[in-house]
Amino acid sequence: MxxxxxxxxxxxxxxxxxxxxxxxxxxxxxxxxxxxxxxxxxxxxxxxxxxxxxxxxxxxxxxxxxxxxxxxxxxxxxxxxxxxxxxxxxxxxxxxxxxxxxDAAETYAELGRYYGNLGEVDLARATFERWTDSHSEDPDMFINAGLTLFDAGDYPNALGFFEAALETAADPQQVSGARTFRANALDMLGRYPEAVEAYEEVIEATPDWWEAHANLGICHARNARSEAAESALRRGLAECPGSPEIRDELAAHLLSESRSGAALQEALSLAEEAVALGRDEPRHLHTLAESRLANGDTDGAASSYQSVLELDPADPAAHLELGLIQESLGATPEAERHFMESLKGDPANPRALYSYASLYYASENFEAAEELLMRSLAAEPGYSPALSALASIRARGGDYESALEYIERAVEAGERDVEHFKSSQEFLPLHDDPEFRALLLRMVED
Missing domain, CATH: 1.25.40.10 (Tetratricopeptide repeat domain)
Structure with a gap:
């Protein structure tokens, strides 16, 4: 017909x-x-x-x-x-x-994933179990359930679903996926040696499975094994030479280590290759932008972030970074526009709120700056840049008692820029204050 x-x-x-x-x-x-x-x-x-x-x-x-x-x-x-x-x-x-x-498995999966996105972890698990209790030989559903609970932060139950998938999976790709996801769960549960062993099992069975190499590198880095992380990623690049993801992870790792100029140049080359191989992946463009910034190419970084926005005009991270670049160039209206766009997509991002507040601080609109900084602390009470900025605002207003309270909270949150507090004009009246001097000493000692 x-x-x-x-x-x-x-x-x-x-x-x-x-x-x-x-x-x-x-x-x-x-x-x-x-x-x-x-x-x-x-x-x-x-x-x-x-x-x-x-x-x-x-x-x-x-x-x-x-x-x-x-x-x-x-x-x-x-x-x-x-x-x-x-x-x-x-x-x-x-x-x-x-x-x-x-008998439509996908509908159960859809409902389970939806509950997971809502943060209703128990309902998500129960929905998946409605299916798996009567279809105990469905590895795809076990993997679906595990991924949903993993994303919702329920790592113990996610691990159980991944292990059930391994018991029932026959397809090699299912087995590799379930093993990799199981290792991810072990890592997030703090079971580092077991996680490494699990990743190595996957790599031994399927050495060209790029995700296992990447996640092993991330696992090592998360557990402060920087050299092991780099080694794992380099091995992954050798085993998976066509993978943009491995290049991206290795570039990001080199950047995070703040190494020599040669390492930063290598990170840039890897990021450029990752973008060439996976051009429509915003994450690769973000890493390229960071690599260009680390190598002093501000214009190139801005161009990369603009490429991200061409793919996703609402990307909050790209807007934030472009705002910071524009602020450094003195283009305040453009910086403000990007900060506002960033906060539309991620309204509780403490770094975006702090960055937006810095524009008001620079123009001495301290009331507006303080409002944004308080929002930043509501999102992350231990965000030290916001605490230090509030200390400056209170000191400028002559409220030294409150300023000292914010400095102490900033130090507890990890603030270590002792030179800022020594040299900033608003803190000069505190230089002989015993509490202020003790806080400076704590920054140096830590």
């Missing part, structure tokens, strides 16, 4: 990312078969992909009216409600979809 051919063409176009063209085909099919729920649901999916939520919802409701037992429109309605941040409706539609087709 002609409408079926149009429907098939639309699905092919949608799979290629040509959603507008796919919608056109689906609408042509709908004109020929206005009572076919499959066509109506396809129209809804295309509209959803285009962000036309009200029209998509209407299509899914129409499809459901024609076939109340078909779960696909329910899944579409759940997706609409997810976009609208209506959690109760999302859960309602997913549960109804499960009732309509209790």
């Amino acid at each position: 002609e409408y079926e051919n149009l429907l098939e063409q639309g699905e092919t176009l949608a799979g290629e990312g040509l959603v507008e063209d796919a919608l056109s085909r689906f609408e042509q099919a709908l004109a020929l078969a206005p009572e076919e729920p499959e066509v109506i649901e396809a129209v809804g999916r295309a509209l959803l992909e285009l962000g036309r939520l009200e029209e998509a919802e209407a299509s899914f409701v129409d499809a459901l009216d024609l076939d109340p037992a078909w779960p696909a429109p329910r899944l579409g309605l759940a997706a609409v409600c997810t976009r609208r941040e209506e959690p109760f409706k999302v859960v309602h539609h997913l549960e109804r979809a499960i009732e309509a087709d209790p």
Whole structure:
């Protein structure tokens, strides 16, 4: 039938990312078969992909009216409600979809992942177990469950799901994935020797599995084994020469160690190669920008961050870094614009709040600066730059008792810039104060 051919063409176009063209085909099919729920649901999916939520919802409701037992429109309605941040409706539609087709594993996975994203860890685990209790030979679902709980910070139960996946997995890629994820969980549980052993097992079985090499390097670095981390990443690069991810991790590691100029140049070369191999990955562009900054190329770093924004115009980290670059160049209006954009995407980022406050501080608008700094501390009470800045504001206002309290909190949080407190004009009246001198001594001793 002609409408079926149009429907098939639309699905092919949608799979290629040509959603507008796919919608056109689906609408042509709908004109020929206005009572076919499959066509109506396809129209809804295309509209959803285009962000036309009200029209998509209407299509899914129409499809459901024609076939109340078909779960696909329910899944579409759940997706609409997810976009609208209506959690109760999302859960309602997913549960109804499960009732309509209790054998559809993906719906259980979708509901479990949704609970995980909401932070409802127990409900997420229970949802996955509803499936695995009666389908104990499904390694994909065990892995799905483990990843969901891992992302939610429930590492003990994530480990249990990964170990269950290993018991049931037969496909080599499933086995490698489950082993790698199990090692990740062991690492996050602080079981460092077991984690290293687990990563080495994966690498021995599948030496070209780049993720195991990268995660082993990260595991070593997290446990303050810098040389072991670098060694693991270099071995990974030798085993996986075409991997942009390994290059990115090694570049980031070299940057974090603040090494010699040669190491910084190597980090830059690795980051450039990573971008060339994985151009559409924002993370690689971030690392390239950091490498360029470390090598003194401010313009190149700004260009890299602009490339990130071309891929994701709302990326808060890129806006923050561009704001800092513009601030260093004295372009205050541009810096402010980027800080505001960064806070739109990440409103509780203490570094962004502190950076934005620095603009007001520089213009001596201390009231506005203090408001932003207090927001920064609300997000992270131990953020030492904000504590030190508040100490400066209070000292400028003659409130030395409060200034000393903020300096003490800053020192406890890791502040070590003793020269700043010695040389800044606002702290001159405190130079003979015993408490102030004791705090300076603590900075030096630590």
